[in-house]
Structures are given as structure tokens and as C-alpha cells.
Amino acid sequence: MQRFSCPSCRQEIFFRNTACLACGAQLRFDPDTGFADLQEGSGTPCANREVINCNWTAHEGVPLCLSCLHTTVVPDLSIHDNRERWERIETAKRPLILMLHRLHLPLFDGRGAAVPRFELKGDPLDGSAPRILTGHANGTITLNIAEADDAERERIRSEMNEPYRTLTGHLRHEVAHHYWDVLTEGRADRLGQLREVFGDERQDYAVALQTHYAEGPPPDWPDRFISAYATAHPWEDFAESWAHVFHLLDGIETAQAFGLLTSATLPQGLDALIEEPMSRLTGVWVELVIALNAVNQALGHETFYPFVLAPAVVRKQEAIRALIREAGRSGG
Numbered sequence: 001m002q003r004f005s006c007p008s009c010r011q012e013i014f015f016r017n018t019a020c021l022a023c024g025a026q027l028r029f030d031p032d033t034g035f036a037d038l039q040e041g042s043g044t045p046c047a048n049r050e051v052i053n054c055n056w057t058a059h060e061g062v063p064l065c066l067s068c069l070h071t072t073v074v075p076d077l078s079i080h081d082n083r084e085r086w087e088r089i090e091t092a093k094r095p096l097i098l099m100l101h102r103l104h105l106p107l108f109d110g111r112g113a114a115v116p117r118f119e120l121k122g123d124p125l126d127g128s129a130p131r132i133l134t135g136h137a138n139g140t141i142t143l144n145i146a147e148a149d150d151a152e153r154e155r156i157r158s159e160m161n162e163p164y165r166t167l168t169g170h171l172r173h174e175v176a177h178h179y180w181d182v183l184t185e186g187r188a189d190r191l192g193q194l195r196e197v198f199g200d201e202r203q204d205y206a207v208a209l210q211t212h213y214a215e216g217p218p219p220d221w222p223d224r225f226i227s228a229y230a231t232a233h234p235w236e237d238f239a240e241s242w243a244h245v246f247h248l249l250d251g252i253e254t255a256q257a258f259g260l261l262t263s264a265t266l267p268q269g270l271d272a273l274i275e276e277p278m279s280r281l282t283g284v285w286v287e288l289v290i291a292l293n294a295v296n297q298a299l300g301h302e303t304f305y306p307f308v309l310a311p312a313v314v315r316k317q318e319a320i321r322a323l324i325r326e327a328g329r330s331g332g
């Protein structure tokens with residue numbers, strides 16, 4: 001993420017701020033032009049501003065912003081705490097939509113409809129009814145809003161024996177499934193390149209997942225995969241690897257913006273970073289991670305980035321980076 005300053009007083013503002021904490025100016029963010037004073041310019045605020053503190057500008061011709069447009073189902077607001085859960089999810093989703101936009105990945109389908117669509121749903125109150133499963137199908141990402149509750153997410157993380165579970169990670173993982181479909185559709189060359197590194201995705205998905213949950217990952221998985229879950233099926237490997245490409249790009253850009261990578265020879269900013277081979281990005285990232293892991297440990301926090309980037313994993317990430325770069329240049 002970049003850093004931003006108040007259009008009125010130039011004090012630093014955070015990406016989620018609706019107002020400047022220094023001068024009180026009301027702010028709105030435009031994905032193309034950045035922050036502006038709410039009163040000035042021609043843009044109108046997103047219709048969700050008062051509801052969930054969305055600080056973005058309404059997209060041209062519609063009441064909602066580019067990010068809120070992609071949410072087609074919102075949770076039942078008559079249920080206590082659901083508004084807050086919705087707000088937390090959207091606060092994590094706006095940076096993702098901005099990153100997809102800045103990478104020039106398509107955010108609308110051929111008919112002009114916003115895709116991927118996010119459906120934010122709570123489990124049914126009837127405990128015997130089926131639970132809402134987070135996942136992707138045909139351009140629709142379903143997210144169980146319980147993931148917005150820190151305690152619940154931590155409970156699942158611990159139960160699933162995962163080193164890391166965040167809303168940001170979920171969102172990055174799920175959009176990967178959508179972009180696999182969109183970016184390979186009718187492109188045998190791209191599909192072939194992905195199959196070469198991730199394996200053949202035509203193997204039965206349901207059976208593969210069942211086998212994964214019954215037998216667990218192969219013991220040598222850290223040599224070849226970013227996570228245990230990535231071993232379940234080539235689509236999951238792709239989604240897990242994609243999420244980590246986004247973690248690295250965003251993490252490196254943010255570190256650059258705060259002057260933490262002054263000795264590194266990488267060019268600055270997302271547009272330039274996506275042009276760099278993954279082997280260079282991971283080299284810089286690993287050095288940063290070693291330092292930040294140590295700083296976290298010094299304060300008794302959990303590890304900052306508890307993952308190993310084996311050479312085979314970096315090759316997968318390079319295939320994803322090349323795919324994103326090529327799709328971004330050609331507009332899909």
C-alpha cells in the first residue's frame with residue numbers, strides 16, 4: 001500500500017479514514033486520483049459511507065463505489081453485530097479491489113457487470129441447517145461473516161492448525177479462483193503454462209478435497225507448497241500461491257513507502273514491482289521478513305510471516321506474476 005496525506009493539511013492519513021485526524025477534513029478516496037476533500041470536486045461519496053464508513057467515491061453513474069459495487073449480498077442487518085462484521089470485511093476488501101485495479105486486472109465482465117461478486121452471509125440461526133461455506137463458484141465469492149470475528153477466526157485457525165488466517169488472506173485466496181477462470185478462459189497457452197507448474201486441474205475436485213482432509217498433506221509438502229492446504233488440488237495451490245504473491249507485492253510496496261527498503265535495489269511502487277521477477281522480489285522479502293520476525297519476537301508477538309518460500313514455490317509465484325503482468329498489459 002502507498003502512503004497518503006490529507007488534501008487540506010498534508011498530515012498523514014490512513015487508507016480507511018473518512019476524516020483527517022489532524023484538521024477534521026472529511027475525506028473521500030478515488031481509486032484513480034487518490035484522496036480529496038469530500039466537499040470539493042465533482043465526485044459524490046459512496047452510498048455506504050454512513051452505513052459502514054466506506055470512504056470511497058461513488059463509481060461513475062451509480063451510488064456505490066468501485067469496491068462496494070462488487071458486494072451483491074450483504075448480511076442481515078437486523079441481526080446484532082452484522083453491520084460491524086460487514087464493515088470489517090469491506091475495510092479489508094477495499095485495499096484488495098484497489099490492488100486489482102492498479103494491476104489492471106478486469107473488475108467487470110463483458111456485459112459491464114461487476115465481477116467477482118461478493119456474497120457476505122451469516123450462518124442460519126437454525127443450528128441444524130447447513131453452515132455457510134467460504135468459497136468461490138462462477139464469479140461469486142461467498143464469505144461467512146463469522147470470519148470477521150477475531151475470536152471465531154482464531155478458533156478456526158487453531159482447529160485447522162493453520163499458521164495464519166486473516167480476512168485479507170481469505171479475500172486474496174478467493175479472488176484467485178475467479179481470476180484462474182477469467183484469465184485462462186479461451187487461452188490454451190495460459191492454461192498450459194499453469195498446468196506445467198500447478199499440475200492438472202481436471203482431477204476431481206471434490207474427491208481431492210476429501211482425500212486431503214482424510215489423509216492430510218504429504219510429509220515433504222514444505223519443499224513444494226506454500227501451505228498444507230495448497231496440496232489439496234492444483235486450484236488451491238494456485239489460490240494459496242496467488243495470495244502470497246499479493247502479500248509480497250503489498251508488503252514490499254508498504255515497506256518501501258516507509259523507507260524500510262532503502263538498501264534494496266528494487267524499483268519503487270506496485271507498477272514497477274510487478275515487472276520484477278519473483279526471484280528478486282522474494283530475495284528482498286525474505287530479508288525483510290527475517291528482520292520483522294525478530295522485531296515481532298522481541299515484543300512477544302506471533303511471527304510476522306510464518307512461511308517458507310522454497311524454490312518450487314517461487315517458481316509457482318513467478319508463473320502467477322507473469323500471468324498477472326501479461327493480463328494487466330492486455331486488459332484481461
Ligand SMILES: [Zn+2]
Binds near residue numbers: 006010011
Ligand atoms: Zn487534514
Ligand SMILES: [Zn+2]
Binds near residue numbers: 067
Ligand atoms: Zn463504498
Ligand SMILES: [Zn+2]
Binds near residue numbers: 173174177235236239
Ligand atoms: Zn480455495
